Amino acid sequence: MITQDLISFFLFSLLYLTVTIPLVLAYRVTKVINFTVANYITYGAYTAVLLDYYMRSSFGHNSLLLTVLSSFAVTGLIAVLSNLAVFKPLAEMRVKGDVLMIASMGLWIVLKYVLYIVSDIASSAWRTNLVSYSQIHYDDISLLTVRAGLVGVQQSLVVFPLLAVASMFILYLVLSETRVGRAVLAVADNSVLASLSGIAVGRVVNLTWFLTAGLTSLAGVMWTTYSGAITPEVGDSLILQVFTIAFIGGLSSLTRTAAGALLISGVENFGTDLLSTYLGLPTSIKPMLTFTVLLATLIVSPPLGVAGGVPYRFTRGARR
Amino acid sequence: MIDVLGFLITLTTYIGIYLVLSLTLTLEVSSGITNFGKVAFYGLGAYTGALIGTYLPLAITGSRASPFDVNGIQLLYTISKSNPVLDLSVFLLSLAAGFAVSALFGLLLTYPIHRVGSALVGFTLLSTGEVLRLFYLNTEPLGESKGFMGIPNPFAWLPQARGAEALYLIIVWCFVGLTYFIVSRIMNSPLGRILKGMRDDELVALYAGWPTPLIKSKVLALTSGFTGVAGVLWAYYFTSINPNMFTPSLTFNIWAMVILGGIDSIVGGVLGTVLLASVDYAARFVIPFIGTTLVTPDYLRWIIVGLVMLVVLLKKPEGLAPRRGGVSKL
């Protein structure tokens, strides 16, 4: 079923890009291997769920634009608050990278169960069950598709490219056109130098948290048009793939991360199908594929980025 | 009324098994090995123990039954109830085999990891753990998704459960003592200083004349061996294991315990382990009695565990009991 594989490869590449590109940019600025990325995805999806239920029950229709804006704002705000409450004070104490990472794990647990509580309260307030929610159909998108003459096309085929391109465009626009954006890039390259040249590093870091978390939450919104069931475990189940891609990119080069996203999406979508039809291997080995690809990439061409980098050029050359 | 003795025995058994893991991780972290694949060696030990604990008694009693169908499992229960000698010898054999298999695996794994940076070392080991878990899930002789059941607890032949639990606790804490002795002896010695040098600047350690890849592989082999032993202790305590018990969340818990205690600090690692394990277990006795039915009270327990981690990190970033510097103890 090559056509189906192609479609899902296309959709998953966009999804992974929307999460890993902001993740790598965020790492270069904040130096935090951030596990709360999983919460950003889930919070994006659940803002869409709560908004969809509320708007359907009181207005009878919902809107993707409003969902995107509110999930961007909600998730961005949470990220800024978590920076001010946890990561900024820790960074000021010059802690090692591992401590920042473990702090992001503690925050991941807290944010995850706060979401379970919020969906609990919403469920009993609206007397329905929101812990798992069905696929969301956006009315303003269906208007768009009808007018564009693509009637009957799966919503995800429109929403995924729309949001992915929008998020990449926003990122490009902010980073290259605006003064603040250039400051973000400067801090990304060298925060000491940036602060010397008069950039308010603190404000830029907060903006980066807001921007990257907001963009990541778009992946959660995209997910609601694609998956048959949305649960609070959405972000957690994507986190290992997302980190695999980020590490292939060495947590530093955006182009190599983009290539990693295409590679992993290709392996997952084509690999599973081909192996199962031609070699009869069970599809249950799919997660194994992802990790064997990572191990292969690490051994064949270890990335030289911040996270990678051979500790020393230590090659055992020929004797004579 | 709370059965305080039962509470303490269960809690200290969990703390004991976690301590073997966090002490070995403390040594690994202080020698620059960011081991995100702790659960891989842990699972390897558990599966080695389970394989020996089920196939061997069945083979010895000459029965044809496989350890995955009902009568095989019933036979294992009756065997473990009736002859103590077989139980104990199978248990000791599993501990030795668990150590050997995990140590060998640790040795093999140093090759791919000593050529990449520390965060990547972590992720390589993490993915190896996941590959292993999926290997168990798709291998018929390892029980696939059923996993193993009826692993004979070494003290199953004892009449009352309390006695068996207490004896098992003693065995667990023997290994805690052994691990503590080894980790503290190594860290408080010239080798400990070399390991810390390797972690901070591997090139300088090399120029000081120390073959850092060889030292790393020896350390990882030793710590992986003890992680495998912890896996065997876990498998025989649970008497049933399956692949989904060995997910990365266990590794992150152990990391949280070590970082909470303070890197390089053995006492800190112990404190971090005792704190987190106790909060997680003891909260079960308080949380369900908060009267709200609007929200599941148990979610609060998870939030408390997360908040404790954050508060301790923010208040004492260098950890609960940071290691005072100074020359290694003469």
Next chain:
Amino acid sequence: MGLPLGYVFSTTTSPQSTGAPQAGQAREYQIGFTLPLSGELSSIGKIWEKVVYLALDDLNNEVKAYGFNVTFKPVILDDGTQDDKALANVQSFAQMGIKVVIGPAASSQVKAVKSFADANHIVIISPSSTAPTLAIPNDFIFRTVGSDAKQAKALATLAYTQGARTVVVFHRNDEYGNAFADFFTRYFSQFNNTKVYDLPYQAGLSDYTSEVNALASKVQSTGADSVVLIAFDTDAANILAHAAGNSVLSSVRWFLSEGPHGAQELLSPTIGQFAQKTRLLGTRPLFVHNPLYDEFAKKLKEKYGVEPTVFCDTLYDAVQLAGWAILRAGKYDGDAIRAALVEVAKHYYGPSGWTMFDENGDKAFQDYGVWAIVKTDQGYQFMDVGMVQGDSVIFTTTPYR
């Protein structure tokens, strides 16, 4: 009423009264619940939590009606659908002096708690564990749901009578999925000129796109005429949503196990149309036309606004059985309660039908109903359309005209 946080440290007032009750003051028994309120089964777990509160209200009223001055209190812990947490929960219940625990949900979790429960005489009643390897006589594990062997036979009979000959069994690669698929293959291949292909998928993922594509290729290459899906609710919704977009998979018949039944996500327009197109049918443990089930479903909808999902009825009955067993045992002790439970179950008929246990502590009699997804004026709904009796299927209403 909730108790203050300092409860565990103040040992003076002890709600768990093992001592003689003062006159007039109701004697209180605690029942432990270890439910999957997070993790993979959280969507079912959340509804179960509400069923527990409903069941305990009914039990307490019923018990008062019979003149017993007793109230049953729940102690609910989340085990995150994980084995080590399930054991830790059961251990903490035991140490609180609780002798009867309902749950855990997954068979792997029940195995993890079995040796502790047997050693400490804690009665475990799982409403949903169906693994055949737990059918072990005289232990402390009870299961108020029939084992999957019988349901697989019913599903095989249903598929064959509906004309299925070449079938791809697409199932979770876990305890539940593998056991169900093995039994289904064994029974279905007994019918003549039938062919069965096995295709497991990794459980616990957030998405199954590539697996559904692999299924489509398998159906195409084997020329299969139907797919048997053995899944839980969230993975079934995900798989069916993707299958709806696939031409090959929309042109074959689909037969489902009981897992997805009751999941609201299956009533979305995409899956609803797909069900009509493929004339989707499923089996589930059910005593057809059981008035108690309809009444139970109505009460749950009124009180908490949720439809009962799979195993809600077996959970409801597990709570009733636990309560009556404690009363019949006379003393709050594991062995007495175990013996009483077997006796009580012999005469109890609840929403899940007769609850008698066989010698392994599993539900002895289990009939299987056939369910479908039908289009009604308020959108798509689940509907029981018939039942499987021995080798024949009797339809009470004909779905998908």
Next chain:
Amino acid sequence: MGVKLIVEKVTKRFGGVVALNRVSINVPSSLVVGLIGPNGSGKTTLFNVVTGYYTPDEGRVLIEGSGRVVDITGWNPNRISRMGVARTFQIPRLIPSLTVLENMLLFYDYGSCASITCSLRRKWVNVEEAAVARAMSILREFGLESIAHKRPAELSAGHLKLVETLRGLMSDAKLFMLDEPFAGVESWMARKLTDTIRKINREKGSTFVIIEHRITELLEGVDYVYVLHNGSLLAEGKPDEAVSDERVIKAYLGK
């Protein structure tokens, strides 16, 4: 006793860039030799090749000491340093979490006492005492015992460079390769450094190869000079001859 360092036609390429182009150097034992040249001329790369950080694409590196010639091309840095080769870096690299004394002890050859079994049996106590005694005597000899228990973060650039150099004495190195020892160091500390070098050279006969731009300090203590330019050997000779060679001046002035 010092060692002779022989570098034969060593070439090292990084992708298209040729960092070292058939460089040959012959350093007689117990001499203090200078290695100068504009930035990017390959000085540090040559150090990296000799000490085993890089493996040369072509050519050989040999050490001759007490009559034996050993070809150390492609060896690991740790085996080369065990042959008595000590090296310092442009930016001093001390272990931040260890005190000065512990940094010195790191370079002491504990031999079998650094093994796991020796640590478990605590058989290292007297070896450690000997190491500490040696380290303190070296520090005292060069007037640094006051900073023995300080952390690198508390020291000045000069002190860092001094400790990095003295580390080599812990396992009596025979060949010292110092990379810009005087960069960023106050003049009184530079003189202290030069005295130290001359003292080690005189008393222990160790050979010195020093990379240093500030030729005036270098001139006093240096016996011979090699000049590198764009990865190849431009000139060599006595310090005053080499410096006055117009090719060297042109190279430094940068045409």
